[in-house]
Amino acid sequence: MAVNSFAKNCDYPNPQILALAVSTMECIQVDKMTEYLHEPLPKCLKDEEPHVRKTAAICMAKVYDINAQMMEDQGFLNSLCDLIADSNLMVVANAVAVLSEISDSHLNSNLLDLNPQNINKLLTSLNECTEQGQIFILDFLSNYSPRDDQKTQSICE
Incomplete structure (x- = not known):
């Protein structure tokens, strides 16, 4: 009955109730719970509220721990990678943190294509992120190996 209440709250128009419902559902780390999350998660990833x-x-990180196959089948990893281009820096920092965590256990450890656009976006966001967000982003970027000295210089600048 409680799960049904949380599922109903996922359609609630108040963003705080929606976020609490999704957060509470992901805290219940049971495989069956992912069935209830596969519908609201894509909507939440595209919600207008940061x-x-x-x-x-x-x-996404906790759902991946419970059911990685569902995450890949539903295209959630691609949606998570799309959050790197989000306008809100807290969303970007948390998406990077989750991608880093998933990359550690994912077969394809290069989930996010670190192209010049993504790198510039992440570097630009460093100035306005919280300290924790900066740590996530810098840790993530530390895995990038530029192809030539010119790109290395550009990143350092």
């Missing part, structure tokens, strides 16, 4: 998008991104 708090809802950030919460959905964080939820």
Whole structure:
């Protein structure tokens, strides 16, 4: 009955209730719970409220731990990678943190294509992120190996 209440709250128009419902559902780490999350998660990842998008991104890490196959089948990993281009820096930092965590256990450790656009976006966001967000982003970028000295210089600048 409680799960049904949380599922109903995923359609609630208030963004805080929506974020709390998704967050609470992902805390119940049972395989069956992922069946209830496969519908609201894509909507939450594209919600207009940054708090809802950030919460959905964080939820992705726990859902991946429970059911990695569902994440890949439903295209959630691609949606998570799309959050790198988000306008809200807290969403970007949390998406990077989750991608880093998933990359550690994922077969394809290069989930996010670190192209010049993504790198510039992440480097630009460093100035306005929280300290924790900066750590996530810098840790993630530390895995990037530029192809030539010119790109290395550009990143350092």
